[in-house]
Amino acid sequence: MIVQNQINTRINENLDVQHMTLENESHMHNVPEGSESHFKLVLVSDAFEGKRLVQRHQLVYATLKEEMSMIHALAMHLYSTKEWRERNALAPSSPKCHGGE
Secondary structure: HHHHHHHHHHHHHOOOOEEEEEEEEEOOOOOOOOOEEEEEEEEEEEEHOOHHHHHHHHHHHOOOHHHHHOOEEEEEEEHHHHHHHHHOOOOOOOOOOOOOO
């Protein structure tokens, strides 16, 4: 959980996190056991208020500049606090990977 912990720490240190879940979904892909290559991030922050989706992604990519070179995929679900309340605190499920399981 080295990479996952780094991502978690970096986000919490640099963004105003209201809610965050970070799941290692590598087991759903065709990678060696114990890999940390595919993650799903659900992040709620007031930093996203008034920003377009691409701007939110750019903010997270800039925050995780070093960590992005260590992973293959990061599925991001990024919401302002207001949007998260409107969604009843629910994020979409990840689809099954064609190459995993």
